[in-house]
Amino acid sequence: MEQEHFFQCPHCWEEISMILDASVRQQTYIEDCEVCCNPIEVSPTFEDGELIEFRSLSIEQ
Template sequence: MEQEHFFQCPYCWEEISMILDSSVRQQTYIEDCEVCCNPIEITPTFEAGEIIAFEAKSIEQ
């Protein structure tokens, strides 16, 4: 099941949204910001199909 989640980009601070797959309990992947195109490490966690934790962080050191 897919659901849209809104959050703030860790680079440009714009509010963006992504479609997340709630059928996988926890996942980590890289997705580019739709505004500034910088790569963001996305880590959502789901329980019973609902998002219970979400982290979006810069992958640059």
């Protein structure tokens, strides 16, 4: 079960979107921003297939 989520990049502040896997309750991974290509640590939490918490942190290079 996939879900698109929109948020601001913590590096360039542009609105971006990511496809999240709602079948995994809690996860943390690193994705590059589709605008500025800087790494972002993404931590979504789902409950019953619904996004209940989303954190995005900048990763310094």
